[in-house]
Amino acid sequence: MKETIIMNASTTMNPTGQIRKDLLNKYDIPAPRYTSYPTVPYWTENPTTEDWIDSLNRTLADKESSFAIYIHLPFCETLCTFCGCNTSITKNHKLVENPYMDALENEWRLYKERVPALKTTPIKELHLGGGTPTYFSEDNLERMCNFLLDGQSIAEGAEFSIEVDPRRTRKSQLEVLYKYGFKRISLGVQDFDPEVQRLVNRIQPFEETEYITNSARELGYDSVNFDLIYGLPKQTLATIENSVQQTIKLRPNRIAFYSYAHVPWIKSSQRLFTVDDLPKGEEKRELYELGRTLLEAGGYREIGMDHFALEDDGLWKSFQSGSLHRNFMGYTSQQTDVLLGMGTSAISESPDCFHQNEKLEIKYRKILGENKLPTLRGHKLNTTDRERRKLVLEFMTTWKVEVPDDLFEDVKEYLNHMYEDNLIEWDDKILKVTEQGRPFLRIACTAFDEKLRAQKPNGNLFSQAI
Ligand SMILES: C[S@@+](CC[C@H](N)C(=O)[O-])C[C@H]1O[C@@H](n2cnc3c(N)ncnc32)[C@H](O)[C@@H]1O
Ligand code: SF4
Structure with a gap:
């Protein structure tokens, strides 16, 4: 018998339309979040720096091409114990800010020397992420915008965005960035409950979040996103209700409502939690369902996986029109040929190659x-990888995908248990995720993941699906 995702599935349908508890338990298995395909643990065909540069030159030779830039600014003053990002914790700004800016400037200069088309190809998207980008002083943010954008071609309607930690953000920093075209801001909120905040070492009063939200809007930022997380220690239905209601009061245009990714084998600070304090499985999913119900009642629409937006927001419009895109930065309404990641651990992508930078700052x-690009690893995509990537991304962004003839029988058999559990459905050869199946979208995507299926994860690789 061929492999299927889960054996011994029950075929009983749920008469109430609610997600059945047994299904939540059955499908709460580790699965990738599919911000890329192949996913990072399955990268095998390492490119050299030269391969990566060739790929960029080939792609950007097309005069119609465009690119996005992601800059990773890894520093934070204190550690939030839930954090899964690549961060460096230090309060010593003097020691790290200028040397890091020097390195970034050098990296961008080297890229422009080796890929001359970067100077003339319009930037469609620029995103500052971290870590905490507002760790950097006004002067350093200004310096960075200058060396990045000076003489650079910028696409009409380009989107410049920044992730901020409201506890470490000054209005004057947002003012500098606004001058250079930043109009989108994403605030790390996570949860408004004081006890949850204490347990994750992140005390952030409502007033701080409110102040940065209002300040950004006063300056002219026209898109505000909040990051919230469900599944943090001691979160309950009551704390989630309060956090979502507080969020709705401030009316962000977009909300990322992330499932807490518990990966203590990678992030040892997550071992500081009492495991019993973490909502799991069914209990955790109820937190999401409540959040979703409240957000929908508040005028928000669910997009792809874990995301919400107001109806007049570009992300919702892209989702509706089927033009939503997904890359390492998450969901985006802009599609570009190249994503160029700079800074420690930053991941880049082109149509046929992934590339990741050294993770260690030093x-x-x-x-x-030494005037070299800081290649750590990557993956050269073959034709099959590219076909699979297209299918996975389409399914993740539209909740449906037409399965090619040569894969149809295999995918149908592999997903048969999800079909019997009413989590997916078929419309001829179009695979769709049902409303009940949305929490399990990433599990359904594994049907196309030939790497994961060929080589079952050995040990811990991914966080739980729920
Ligand atoms: C780079 S961080 C945030 C930016 C900024 N440093 C802050 O904390 O406000 C981006 C987002 O990743 C999310 N995140 C971090 N660790 C996570 C985890 N273990 N599980 C789920 N989401 C996580 C948080 O919602 C966070 O706001
Ligand atoms: S959540 Fe943000 S502030 Fe906290 S450690 Fe992670 S990157 Fe730094």
Whole structure:
């Protein structure tokens, strides 16, 4: 018998339309979030720096091409114990800010020397992420905008965005960035409950979040996103209700409502939690369902996986029109040929190659000091990878995908248990996720993931699906 995702599935349908508890338990298995395909643990065909540069030159030779830039600014003053991001914790701004800016400037200069088309190809998207980008002073943010954008071609309607931690953000920093075209801001909120905040080492009063939200809007930022997380220690239906209601009061245009990714084998600070304090499985999913109900009642629409937006927002419009895109930065309404990631651990992508930078800050700076690009690893995509990537991304962004003839029988058999459990449905060869099946979208995507299926994860690789 061929492999299927889960054996011994029950075929009983749920008469109430609610997600059955047994299904939540059955499908709460580790699965990738599919911000890329192949997913990072299955990258095998490592490119050299030269391969990566060739891929960029080939792609950007097309005069119609465009690109996005992601800059990783890894520093934070304190550690939030839930955090799964690549961060460096230090309060010593003097020691790290200028050397990091020097390295970034060098990296961008090297790219422009080796890929001359970067100077003339319009930037469609620029995103500052972290870590905490507003860790950097006004002067350093200004310096960075100058060296990045000076003489650079910028696409009409380009979107410039920044992730901020409201506890470490000054209005004057947002003012500098606004001058250079930043109009989108994403605030890390996570949860408004004081006890949950204490347990994750992130005390952030409502007034701080309110102040930065209002300040950004006063300056002219026209899109505000909040990041919330469900599944944090001691979160309950009551704390989620309060956090979502507080969120709705401030009316962000978009909301990312992330499932807490518990990966203590990668992030040891997550071992500080008492495991019993973490809502799991069914209990955790109820937190999401409540959040979703409240957000929908508040005028928000659910998009793809874990995301919400107001109806007049571009992300919702892209989702409706089927033009939503997904990359390492998450969901985006802009599609570009190249995503160029700079800074420690930043991941880049082109149609046929992934590339990741050195993760260790000291190593990253040292390599750039030698005038070399800080390649850590990557993956050269073959034809099958590219076909699979297209299918996975389409399914993740539209909740449906037409399965090619050569894969149809295999995918149908692999997903048969999800079909019997009413989590997916078929419209001829079009695979759709049902409303009940949305929490399990990433599990359904594994049907196209030939790498994961060929080589079952050995040990811990991914967080739980729920
Ligand atoms: C780079 S961080 C945030 C930016 C900023 N440093 C802050 O904390 O406000 C981006 C987002 O990732 C999310 N995140 C971090 N660790 C996570 C985890 N373990 N599980 C789920 N989401 C996580 C948080 O919602 C966070 O706001
Ligand atoms: S959540 Fe934000 S502020 Fe907290 S450690 Fe992670 S990146 Fe830094």
